[in-house]
Amino acid sequence: MHKIIIVIVFIMGLVACGSPQKKHVEQKTVESTGLANQNGKLVYKRHCLACHQANAGGIPKMYPPLAKNKVISGEKEQLIGIVLNGMSGEIEVNGETYNGVMAGYRNLSDKDIADVLNYLRAGFGNTGDIITEDEVKMLR
Structure with missing residues (x-):
């Protein structure tokens, strides 16, 4: 039961913060504008x-x-x-x-x-x- 709660909290964290892949796409968009x-x-x-x-x-x-x-x-x-x-x-x-x-x-x-x-x-x-x-x- 304890492991299930940890997995659920982890998944909720990913959903709340956005996936690493999504952040990479956003960063690439900023780079393509020359801003970063x-x-x-x-x-x-x-x-x-x-x-x-x-x-x-x-x-x-x-x-x-x-x-x-x-x-x-x-x-x-x-x-x-x-x-x-x-x-x-x-x-x-x-x-x-x-x-x-x-x-x-x-x-x-x-x-x-x-x-x-x-x-x-x-x-x-x-x-x-x-x-x-x-x-x-x-x-x-």
Whole structure:
């Protein structure tokens, strides 16, 4: 009888708190919006942080800020293209001129590129629609 009560209490706890599988689905939905994008943050740390810094503020006269950057918040295709193909030449970001080279990151997976761009678009003063793996794949 004691074991039956324990099983009933356990089942009631699962029903009241939600199943672990349901919580995983909710977390995945939040990640897909870029709001809690841990993979995007990790990709940023591995590939972007050295030049663009932890706060996405860049390094004056050397590497442009990604924070409050109209390109990050702008058209998906342009942004994806920059990550895939890199860029060079003079650009102006937030009133400052930069003239450097950024390597392309075709070596990253479509998911990693989408995640890092969503991570940037969800923070650092940026906004923008979600970028999907399929959108990256189409432009690759």
